[in-house]
Structures are given as structure tokens and as C-alpha cells.
Amino acid sequence: MDIKAPDLGVDSAEVSEIMVEVGDVIAKDDNIILLESDKASVEVPSSAAGKVTKISVAVGDQVSEGMVLIELESEADAKDDSQSADTENKTEPAADKRNEPQDNQQAEKQSDTNVAEENTSQPAKQASEHVGKATTHALPDLGVDEAQVSEIMVSVGDIVTADQSILLIESDKASVEVPAPEAGKVEKILVQAGDMVANGQDFIVIIGEGSDSASNNVSESKADTSESQASKSAESTNKTESAEQSDKSQPTDEPKQAAKSTTNTNAKNATNAKLTEAQVNEKMVDIYAGPAVRKLARQLGVDISQVTGSALNERILKEDLFAHVKGKLNTQKAAPASGNGVSSSLPSLPDMSNTEIWGETEVQDLSRLQKVSIPQLNYNTLLPQVTQFDLSDITETEKLRGELKGAMKAEGIGFTILAFVVKATAYALTQHPRFNSHLSDDNTQVILRKSVNMGIAVATDDGLIVPVIKNVQDKGLKQIAIEIGELAVKARDKKLTTKELQGASFTISSQGNLGGTAFTPLVNWPQVGILGVSEASMQPRWNASKQTFEPRLMLPLSLSYDHRVINGADAAVFTRYIATLLADPRRILL
Incomplete structure (x- = not known):
């Protein structure tokens, strides 16, 4: 199997x-x-x-x-x-059995009877073992490093069905309902509302459903005897295997522990200054940590050999890195401030309790979505971001949309100008792949994406959520319009899955009919570009052939980009290219 x-x-x-x-x-x-x-x-x-x-x-x-x-x-x-x-x-030949002594034949019959009884009791024993088995379940991949438990939808003792929603988790991307991994009775809930949880963390114990009908076919005494024998046999086997594994691991563990001890001793004597990526990689050879943790250590510039792992076999987790960094920051904060140092964050607020200076104040809590969005938004302070503005004449495109929207509406499809923007932008990204890329961790390479996964910003009561339409370059206007509508409904109903929030290579933020002539959208790291779309308006445009002004429907575009990857000239060309495609979508067919 x-x-x-x-x-x-x-x-x-x-x-x-x-x-x-x-x-x-x-x-x-x-x-x-x-x-x-x-x-x-x-x-x-x-x-x-x-x-x-x-x-x-x-x-x-x-x-x-x-x-x-x-x-x-x-x-x-x-x-x-x-x-x-x-x-x-x-x-075997019957003649052999006839030659056997009578007592041997009786012994054989007795043995056959025992085998039959054991085989008969085996299904019952398996069913009996399955009934009432308590299983601890871990959280699935949430799509983020951590999220907050917003609501617990079940209580201890409740009977749940498979895929029934039992937890509501909120991250900086969305609110996600976690389904029950199996049907059964809730034995224990391992998290509480307000807790920060991570992928793979144990969160519930469920006693799985089972059937004891098979055990009714045999007597309880036979089942107990069979279980007792199986238990003794399994215990003996486990002890033997455990001893063998202990013998095997003993010679190999000692050199590793000695090497790790030496590494840690040398690391403690080293300087606490931030290391280069090459220095960090050199110290990772004998460290037990996964690729995600190693990548985070490179980003933080942490000497991973100084970090103590809290998992099994001293494996280092992301939480261990964060705790290490927090400890260093607290140590530095306690030390006397140097006059030559530059603060990496804003200073603390002044005392706002003096009403003579500040007047009356009121304290309001941020929403959970706002709180968890702050770390992601802080990445923008590290990006050299620039915004390019342009206008697209969508007069003819709007006429085409008006001709098609009636048939679309009859099918229950909302056909807005955003579908044209998504399609045109996706095509432009295939022609200018540098805008559909990511900058490598060491800032020496650009990782080009071969598929266009378009993030679409959706405004909800809790804040902005960005679901993703996958492989837009292969989809037509109708399919794009359908998926935009479906994802928007899921976002507002808090039904988006983690897969629908992951993998974006570029983002579009449309303010639709909210008003405004232009705005500066923030690049969503690790992407290198985002297109902002404002409300279209009628404007006078000069018609050279007619030598007169005429009203045209103009759509404002705002392209923000990471200047480390995109230069200004390329950004201007790319924005003008999108504007040209939106003015005449037939160009996409070429």
C-alpha cells in the first residue's frame, strides 16, 4: 500500500x-x-x-x-x-495425516480451532480499538506565519461532523474558518480566543466515531484475550526496536552533539554584530533548522548558531528566532543610547494625558485585521517605491462593455470595467515580464514568474483583502468577470480559503466609484508592482483630425513599483502600454 x-x-x-x-x-x-x-x-x-x-x-x-x-x-x-x-x-497428502498418531491429529484440530477463533476476533478487535480513540489534530497551512484565533465555534463535549467549521482564524489577509478534520466528539480544545497560532500547531482533540457492531459477533472474553496477546506482542516488538535504534543512534549522536557544542561555544565568543549572508550560511552547516527558518535567519541577519531550538532534537523554529531577536532588542534598549546611533523605529508617543496641551483624547482598539496587517505594511518602509501616473481613453471599451453586459447579466455575471483592466494588465505582464517578478533575498537576481496570478484588492467591513485569480493569462473576459464576482462575495462573507489568498505575482487596486482622481497604492512585498485604478470621468480631449475638442471617458492609472527592480523609463512605457490596450482591447487578440 x-x-x-x-x-x-x-x-x-x-x-x-x-x-x-x-x-x-x-x-x-x-x-x-x-x-x-x-x-x-x-x-x-x-x-x-x-x-x-x-x-x-x-x-x-x-x-x-x-x-x-x-x-x-x-x-x-x-x-x-x-x-x-x-x-x-x-x-498435504491425506496419507501423511492417516499415519500421524491420534493425539497429534487432535492437537492439530485444536490448533486450527484457535486460529479460526483468532481470525474471527481480529475484525472485532480492530473495530474495538477504533471506537473511542482520541486524536490530537494540528492546524492546516494558514498561508501566513501566524494568525489570531477570533472565535471558537464548538465546546468540549460537542459532537461534530467532518468539515464542520470549528475555529475562526484572522490574519492580515483574511478571516478563515478551520473545519473539523474528522467526525466525532470534542474531547479537548487546546487554544483560546485571542491566541496567536501557527501552522501545524495542535488545536483540538477529537474522539473519532466508530462502530462496535463487529465486536458483538464474538464473546468479550475472546476479544480481551486477543487484545492482551496483541498488546504484549506489540510491547515486546517496540522494546526491541527501541533498543536497536538506541544502539544505532548512540555512536552517531555523540559527534553531532560535540560538534554542535563546539559551534555554540565559538558563536558565543563571536561578536553580536549583524552578519553578512555568507557568514550566516557558514554557521548553518551543523544547525538543525528547516529551509523556512534558514531563510528567515538570512533576512534578519541572525547568527543562527546562537539560537537555542525549542522543538524535538533542539530543532530551531521561527518562534525561536523571533524570541532571540526580541531578547537582543531588549538588551540594546536597556544599554545607554549612543549619540551616533540612528533609531530604526519611531520614538514613543509623548504623554497625551495633559489636556492643556493635547486636549481631550479617546482610545480605540484597532481591528484584528488592522493589527495583523501592520507587520506586512512595515515592509514598505524598506522599499524605494515610485509611482507613475497616466490616463487611458476607454470610451470605445466602455461602449463594448455596454453591448455585452446585458447578456452577461442574464447569466448572473457582473461585467465591470475591472475585467478589462485585469485582462489588459495580464497581457502587458506577459510582454514585460520584469513587472511580474520578485527580487531575490541577496539582491543579486530577479525571479521571473511564468504565470500571471493577479491579486484583486477587495474592500470589506473589516478592511482590505486581496484574493488571487490564478493563470489570468489563459482566461477570457467572461471567466475573469465570473471569478472576480465569486472572490468578492467570498471575501465579504469571510469564506476565502488560504489557497485563494496565496501566490499573487502582481496586484490591482481599484477604487471604482469611490471617487478621487489618482492615488499612490503600496507595493505588496515581495511583488515589485501594483496598479491603482481610479474613477473614470468625462474629459475634453483634442481631436487632431477634426480640429476640435470632444468628450472622452478617461480612466486614471497609478502604477507603483519597486525602484530596485524597475527603472522609471520602463515604468512609463509599461503604464502607457496598459493604457493603449484598454483604449482598444482588440490589440490583445493580435
Whole structure:
């Protein structure tokens, strides 16, 4: 039986740790592989019980959904082999049995009876073990490093069905309802409203539903005896395997621990100054941390060898890095301020309680979405952002939209000018791929995206949310209009999934009929560009052929871009190209 990788929430992830060995007997939902992506670390459970016969991946491999991880010999397969062997034994020549002593024949009959009873009780034992089994479940990939528990929708003792919403999680991107991973009774809730949670964190214990009808077919005494024998056998096997693994790991663990101890000792004697990326990479050789943590360490310039891991086998988590940085900042804050230093953040507010100076004040809490948006928005302080403005004459395009919107409305499709903007921008990105890219961590390369995943900013009561339309370059105006409408409804109803909020390569922020002539949208890191669209208005434009002014419908465009990747001349050309496509969408057909 092949155990395959489930839906990981990302295209691929790296095998960080293999938690089983060939020959291990595992139960369903036992963790077998630790996978790490740039989003999170995820422990993959086994979808069945059995004996591990083959491990198909190795540490460091990149795996994706549907890839075979391990192969199992299930209990049903082992039982079939046993029955096949019994059948072969029973087909021996009858003459041999006639020559056996009478007492041997009686012993054989008794043995056959015991085997039959054991085989009969086996399904009942499995059903009995399944009934009332409490399983701890971890959060799925939330699409962000952490999010806040906004609401707990169930209580201890409640009976839940599979996929029933049990938690409401809010991040800087959206509010997401977490479904129940299985049907059963809620035994324990491991989080509380207001807690900050991360991907893979245990959040609920559920006693799974089962059926005890099979156990009614045999007596309780036989089932108890069978379970007792199986338990003793499993305990003996586990002790033997544990001893063997201990013997195997002892020689190899000591050098690693000694090397790690030496590394940590040397690191503590080193300077606390921020390291270059090359220096950080040199210190990562003997450190137990996943690729996402290593990437974060490079971004923060942290000496990872000075960080103490809190996970199993001293594995370093993102939380350990944050705690390390926080400790350093607190230490620096306590030290006397240097006159030559430059503050990396705004100073504290003055005392606002003096009403003679400041007048009356009122304190209001930010919404959860605003609070969790602040770290992402702070990235913009590090981007050299510039905005290019332009106007597009969409008079003819609006006429075309007016001719088509009646038929679209009959099909229940809202056909707005935004569909044309999305299509034109996606086509422009295929012709100017540098705007559909990301700057590498070391600022030496540009990563070009071959597909256009368009983020569409949607205003909700809680704030701005940006769902993503995937592969826009392959879709027509009608399909784009359908998906814009569906995602907008999901955003306002808080029904967006994490996949619908991930993977954007470029963003469009349309103010529609909100008013205004232009604005400066903020680039959403790690993207390098965002297009702002303001309200169209009738303006007089000079017609050279008629030598007169005539009214034209003009659409303001505002392109903000990361000046490290995009220069001003290219931005002007790109914005004018989008304006030209919107003026005559037939150009896209060429």
C-alpha cells in the first residue's frame, strides 16, 4: 500500500526529517515525514496502519501532492499471506495425516480451532480499538506565519461532523474558518480566543466515531484475550526496536552533539554584530533548522548558531528566532543610547494625558485585521517605491462593455470595467515580464514568474483583502468577470480559503466609484508592482483630425513599483502600454 503526500497548500516542500524506518509498525495518523516550505513546517501523518516496507523519499528531497512517501504492508495483506500459508499446509497428502498418531491429529484440530477463533476476533478487535480513540489534530497551512484565533465555534463535549467549521482564524489577509478534520466528539480544545497560532500547531482533540457492531459477533472474553496477546506482542516488538535504534543512534549522536557544542561555544565568543549572508550560511552547516527558518535567519541577519531550538532534537523554529531577536532588542534598549546611533523605529508617543496641551483624547482598539496587517505594511518602509501616473481613453471599451453586459447579466455575471483592466494588465505582464517578478533575498537576481496570478484588492467591513485569480493569462473576459464576482462575495462573507489568498505575482487596486482622481497604492512585498485604478470621468480631449475638442471617458492609472527592480523609463512605457490596450482591447487578440 502506497502512502502519498496530501495537499500541502504549496506546490512543493522539502523533506526535513523522516520519522519512521523500514520494519516499523505504525498506526493510522502516526507522523511519518516532516516537510518544510517557506511558509511552515508540516508533519505528514500516515493515512493507514501497517508495517513500513519501503521509504521512497530521502531527507532534502522536494515532494509535491500525490508523491509516494512510504510503502506499507497492511494488516489485511499480512492476514492474506497467513491464510495462504495455512491453505498450503492443509493440502498435504491425506496419507501423511492417516499415519500421524491420534493425539497429534487432535492437537492439530485444536490448533486450527484457535486460529479460526483468532481470525474471527481480529475484525472485532480492530473495530474495538477504533471506537473511542482520541486524536490530537494540528492546524492546516494558514498561508501566513501566524494568525489570531477570533472565535471558537464548538465546546468540549460537542459532537461534530467532518468539515464542520470549528475555529475562526484572522490574519492580515483574511478571516478563515478551520473545519473539523474528522467526525466525532470534542474531547479537548487546546487554544483560546485571542491566541496567536501557527501552522501545524495542535488545536483540538477529537474522539473519532466508530462502530462496535463487529465486536458483538464474538464473546468479550475472546476479544480481551486477543487484545492482551496483541498488546504484549506489540510491547515486546517496540522494546526491541527501541533498543536497536538506541544502539544505532548512540555512536552517531555523540559527534553531532560535540560538534554542535563546539559551534555554540565559538558563536558565543563571536561578536553580536549583524552578519553578512555568507557568514550566516557558514554557521548553518551543523544547525538543525528547516529551509523556512534558514531563510528567515538570512533576512534578519541572525547568527543562527546562537539560537537555542525549542522543538524535538533542539530543532530551531521561527518562534525561536523571533524570541532571540526580541531578547537582543531588549538588551540594546536597556544599554545607554549612543549619540551616533540612528533609531530604526519611531520614538514613543509623548504623554497625551495633559489636556492643556493635547486636549481631550479617546482610545480605540484597532481591528484584528488592522493589527495583523501592520507587520506586512512595515515592509514598505524598506522599499524605494515610485509611482507613475497616466490616463487611458476607454470610451470605445466602455461602449463594448455596454453591448455585452446585458447578456452577461442574464447569466448572473457582473461585467465591470475591472475585467478589462485585469485582462489588459495580464497581457502587458506577459510582454514585460520584469513587472511580474520578485527580487531575490541577496539582491543579486530577479525571479521571473511564468504565470500571471493577479491579486484583486477587495474592500470589506473589516478592511482590505486581496484574493488571487490564478493563470489570468489563459482566461477570457467572461471567466475573469465570473471569478472576480465569486472572490468578492467570498471575501465579504469571510469564506476565502488560504489557497485563494496565496501566490499573487502582481496586484490591482481599484477604487471604482469611490471617487478621487489618482492615488499612490503600496507595493505588496515581495511583488515589485501594483496598479491603482481610479474613477473614470468625462474629459475634453483634442481631436487632431477634426480640429476640435470632444468628450472622452478617461480612466486614471497609478502604477507603483519597486525602484530596485524597475527603472522609471520602463515604468512609463509599461503604464502607457496598459493604457493603449484598454483604449482598444482588440490589440490583445493580435
